Amino acid sequence: MMLEPSIDALQxxxxxxxxxxxxxxxxxxxxxxxxxxxxxxxxxxxxxxxALEEVQSGKLFVDEDN
Structure with a gap:
């Protein structure tokens, strides 16, 4: 069974x-x-x-500049 989104895609x-x-x-x-x-x-x-689907879609992200 494959979980979506995959850890590779999320990383x-x-x-x-x-x-x-x-x-x-x-x-x-x-x-x-x-x-x-x-x-x-x-x-x-x-x-x-x-929440992970939001990360995958680009709606949830981390601002790494701060």
Whole structure:
């Protein structure tokens, strides 16, 4: 079974696995509380999966300049 989005594809957007996990877990909590999803028709039904789909689509990112 292949999980989407793949870790390789996500790491093209955010290089650090630690940052990726932290960002997606924080966003998952926001989604659970506010339900303000930024992607249309997510494949995942779980909040973490939805957050990772936002990363993949470029809607959720880290400003590495700061």
């Amino acid at each position: 093209e957007k955010i290089r650090s696995k630690y940052v990726l996990v932290t960002l997606s877990s924080r966003r998952a909590r926001q989604l659970r509380e506010k339900n303000n999803l930024q992607v249309d028709h997510p494949k995942s039904s779980k909040f973490v999966g939805m």
